[in-house]
Amino acid sequence: MKLEINGLKKIFINSIRGNLLVLDGVNLKIASGEFVSIIGPSGCGKTTLIEIIAGLQQKTDGEILIDQLPIEKSPSNCAIVFQQYALFPWLTVQKNIEYGLKIRKIDKKERNNISRKYIGLVGLNSYKKYYPHELSGGMQQRVALARALANAPDILLLDEPFAALDAQTREDCQRELLRLWQQIGITIVFVTHDIGEAILLSDRVFVMSSNPGTIKTVIDINLKRPRESSVRVEKTFRVKEMNIRNLLNNGQGEVA
Amino acid sequence: MPKQLSIVKKIFRYREVIQNIGRKIILPALILVLWYLVTRFGNVHPLILPSLESIAREFISLIQSGELPMHICISLKRCLGGFLLGSFLGITSGILMGWSRIWADFFDLLINFIRSIPKTALAPLFIVWFGLGDMPKILLIGLSSYFFTVIPTIEGVRNVDNIYIKSARSMGANEWQIMKSVMFPAALPSIFAGIRLAVTTSLIVLVMVEIIAGNNGLGYLLQVAQENLDMATMFATLFTLGVLGYCLDAGMQYLARVVMPWRKGKTLSI
Numbered sequence: 080m081k082l083e084i085n086g087l088k089k090i091f092i093n094s095i096r097g098n099l100l101v102l103d104g105v106n107l108k109i110a111s112g113e114f115v116s117i118i119g120p121s122g123c124g125k126t127t128l129i130e131i132i133a134g135l136q137q138k139t140d141g142e143i144l145i146d147q148l149p150i151e152k153s154p155s156n157c158a159i160v161f162q163q164y165a166l167f168p169w170l171t172v173q174k175n176i177e178y179g180l181k182i183r184k185i186d187k188k189e190r191n192n193i194s195r196k197y198i199g200l201v202g203l204n205s206y207k208k209y210y211p212h213e214l215s216g217g218m219q220q221r222v223a224l225a226r227a228l229a230n231a232p233d234i235l236l237l238d239e240p241f242a243a244l245d246a247q248t249r250e251d252c253q254r255e256l257l258r259l260w261q262q263i264g265i266t267i268v269f270v271t272h273d274i275g276e277a278i279l280l281s282d283r284v285f286v287m288s289s290n291p292g293t294i295k296t297v298i299d300i301n302l303k304r305p306r307e308s309s310v311r312v313e314k315t316f317r318v319k320e321m322n323i324r325n326l327l328n329n330g331q332g333e334v335a
Numbered sequence: 336m337p338k339q340l341s342i343v344k345k346i347f348r349y350r351e352v353i354q355n356i357g358r359k360i361i362l363p364a365l366i367l368v369l370w371y372l373v374t375r376f377g378n379v380h381p382l383i384l385p386s387l388e389s390i391a392r393e394f395i396s397l398i399q400s401g402e403l404p405m406h407i408c409i410s411l412k413r414c415l416g417g418f419l420l421g422s423f424l425g426i427t428s429g430i431l432m433g434w435s436r437i438w439a440d441f442f443d444l445l446i447n448f449i450r451s452i453p454k455t456a457l458a459p460l461f462i463v464w465f466g467l468g469d470m471p472k473i474l475l476i477g478l479s480s481y482f483f484t485v486i487p488t489i490e491g492v493r494n495v496d497n498i499y500i501k502s503a504r505s506m507g508a509n510e511w512q513i514m515k516s517v518m519f520p521a522a523l524p525s526i527f528a529g530i531r532l533a534v535t536t537s538l539i540v541l542v543m544v545e546i547i548a549g550n551n552g553l554g555y556l557l558q559v560a561q562e563n564l565d566m567a568t569m570f571a572t573l574f575t576l577g578v579l580g581y582c583l584d585a586g587m588q589y590l591a592r593v594v595m596p597w598r599k600g601k602t603l604s605i
Contacts, residue, residue, distance in 0.1 A: 133505050158505065165502040169520040169597045178516070179506035210597040230506055 082109040082234055082266060087141035089127055101127050103291035109268065114260055116269045116277035117285045120327060124292025125270045129236050133159040158232035162239040164219045166211040172222050173207040179230040197225040200259060217248035234266045250308060253280060274323050278316055279306060286326050296326055385566040393567035407575065410541060410552040413469055417476025418537040425481040426526055429488025434514055454479045454540055462548050472544045479540045480533040487529030491522030527591045534583045542576065
């Protein structure tokens with residue numbers, strides 16, 4: 080699904096500490112089936128942006144269009160995956176994945192079919208009866224991914240999904256996400272503060288600056304797919320990495 | 336091979352259970368031995384401390400005559416009736432008040448005012464209003480159970496991590512669905528903390544009201560025993576109450592394990 084954002088503005092209203100302009104004039108266009116990352120210094124409003132797209136926060140001004148339709152009227156839906164997994168601790172892996180389907184009153188047989196498919200896709204077949212706390216962080220995040228995908232979203236929003244994982248697990252998860260994206264052909268908006276991760280995964284990287292948050296530059300990543308982690312040592316990769324690092328540093332002023 | 340393994344496992348678990356019971360039984364057993372020695376060899380008047388044999392004899396004869404079972408049934412009916420009524424209302428209204436500030440504000444003064452009055456102090460009023468039957472007893476127990484469950488439920492609902500609500504909302508859940516499928520299960524651990532307090536306190540309030548205004552029930556039995564200086568009956572009744580209270584609490588803990596299977600192994604509590 081094509082996602083278009085024009086002049087998006089978000090102000091946090093606070094009568095005591097004063098209003099805070101978080102996002103100002105955010106414009107972006109994302110093609111159908113594209114994988115884009117949003118990168119920026121912490122506090123630049125990445126999470127706010129993605130939560131507005133997901134409908135979890137209200138925008139102050141501007142428009143968000145999915146296939147030319149305002150998001151409020153659009154029949155298509157977004158799914159979001161959070162950094163803290165946000166799996167329901169009282170539901171098993173299978174019930175977690177079926178949650179959104181149950182909310183939409185899809186009957187039990189159909190729910191089971193869908194959850195079986197996505198549990199299989201993330202390779203957790205033998206864990207469907209487990210509770211989230213019985214799984215490792217990487218497995219929990221895979222469940223969260225399966226839960227989001229089970230709702231058959233048109234756009235998948237990921238908010239620093241792998242930030243809490245160790246390096247090894249993070250690489251596994253990145254590989255898995257790429258595989259799923261290629262398999263399902265979904266539009267992905269991926270928020271991260273890890274430059275390497277953004278380049279490895281994306282078609283394009285949106286670099287944000289803070290105070291107020293706005294899109295500073297868009298960088299095309301013209302690396303051929305499928306990408307292996309060996310792509311990290313290629314010259315184009317490292318040049319882009321340095322390029323983005325400089326952009327982020329300038330945006331932060333003195334901070335080296 | 337796996338079958339044999341499971342048998343071995345079972346035996347080990349069996350031994351573990353025996354060990355656990357063993358540890359729990361040491362202290363009560365010591366107290367009973369001490370009691371026996373004091374009443375047997377010490378110079379204690381049976382009006383102060385009757386012998387274990389006389390208590391046991393009295394206990395058995397009370398059961399055989401059907402008197403004790405009758406009083407137990409009457410008391411249990413009042414106790415459970417009041418507890419179920421009060422905790423049901425406490426949990427449902429607690430969820431409502433935890434969820435909505437408006438409802439919480441609406442009930443705030445009334446709830447905290449009545450909560451501050453000791454339930455025992457309301458007994459005379461309730462007896463005047465509702466007589467000496469089951470009604471005032473059930474209502475008083477209900478009132479105490481209500482307050483023991485409503486506050487933990489409100490707190491439990493208010494402390495639900497926002498991320499779960501966001502997560503449910505992002506999957507299209509409406510307010511009612513969020514209340515049912517997120518707030519309630521997330522608040523269950525603290526609801527059960529309230530339920531445990533409520534069930535134990537129900538027994539306390541029950542006995543107290545039965546002592547003041549009963550013509551049957553375990554509290555009445557105690558009061559009659561006091562008037563007749565019938566120490567064997569008194570201790571037999573106290574023993575019954577202890578067992579009853581223990582069973583009620585154990586029942587609630589068992590219920591907690593059944594209702595919240597995901598807590599197993601996650602926290603120290605279960």
